[in-house]
């Protein structure tokens with residue numbers, strides 16, 4: 634069995650990607666953010682304070698004949714961008730791309746932080762990280778993918794995120810026609826809940842890859858490519874107008890700049906992110922100053938290959954073989 638779901642950028646900056654998910658009987662369809670950087674499926678619900686839930690699609694367990702309260706279980710999460718949410722837990726049928734998991738833990742939010750209240754394009758997250766990262770207590774729950782893996786044709790899923798166009802999350806199969814290049818595989822480290830891996834080197838503007846390895850995570854829930862300062866500096870030294878903007882908390886430059894590409898080696902392949910993918914967006918509507926897709930990871934403590942990097946590739950999240958596959962798109 635397999636599943637295939639379309640995913641769409643939430644706005645003109647590809648800030649996040651939205652995928653429709655069906656929960657319960659009859660189906661309640663919610664727009665959710667698939668996040669390989671976390672391991673909880675949580676939703677805005679009938680238990681979310683009305684003031685917080687306004688503008689969001691919500692899940693009502695009381696309207697689902699297959700919903701069951703997981704009594705005594707609660708959850709609470711804080712994310713890298715300081716956003717947070719918490720609540721209690723139900724189990725229900727969750728269908729993604731035509732594939733159903735019968736008894737999936739659906740974490741219902743009784744509290745959500747301001748960022749989530751304001752981000753009305755999504756009604757929650759589908760964590761696609763490793764189960765060890767799940768934040769339900771007293772008994773951690775499995776992710777939707779972990780529950781699905783044993784019934785899928787192959788225990789893997791692929792992410793095909795695109796700039797300003799529809800992409801896909803495919804479960805149980807690899808559609809190699811989505812990629813131009815060969816898929817290169819490298820071991821994945823799931824010990825922290827993330828999809829951790831090591832890139833073997835990098836280069837700016839099509840130069841030969843160096844051999845400076847970069848250890849980081851493949852994270853669909855993070856917008857940017859976040860790397861060490863020395864790499865960020867090496868890149869922006871090629872961009873005449875680049876400067877650090879305190880208010881934007883990142884490097885900005887003239888939107889008219891012709892940005893160099895950025896490449897990294899992984900699994901014997903080279904993934905090249907084109908310059909236009911590295912120009913994320915004007916800092917404000919109509920501004921001629923643009924915000925960089927590559928920013929520093931210095932104050933995070935972990936390097937994150939977020940959507941800016943993932944958009945350049947077809948990425949295979951292979952749980953069965955604990956490995957990540959990358960192919961140029």
Ligand SMILES: CC[C@H](C)[C@H](NC(=O)C[C@H](O)[C@H](CC1CCCCC1)NC(=O)CCNC(=O)[C@H](Cc1ccccc1)NC(=O)N1CCC(N)CC1)C(=O)NCc1cnc(C)nc1N
Nearest residue numbers: 648649670671711712713714715716766826852854855856
């Ligand atoms: C098992 C992992 C665990 C659940 C958790 N995982 C993560 O934080 C990574 C995860 O991928 C989360 C998933 C996000 C959470 C917010 C909602 C969207 C999804 N990623 C991040 O927090 C990375 C930083 N955030 C982002 O990248 C958000 C995503 C977003 C986009 C649009 C609207 C709203 C949010 N976007 C931005 O920051 N930008 C987009 C806009 C642009 N102008 C600036 C940059 C963690 O590490 N928590 C520990 C933790 C706690 N506290 C802190 C401070 N750091 C931590 N790492």
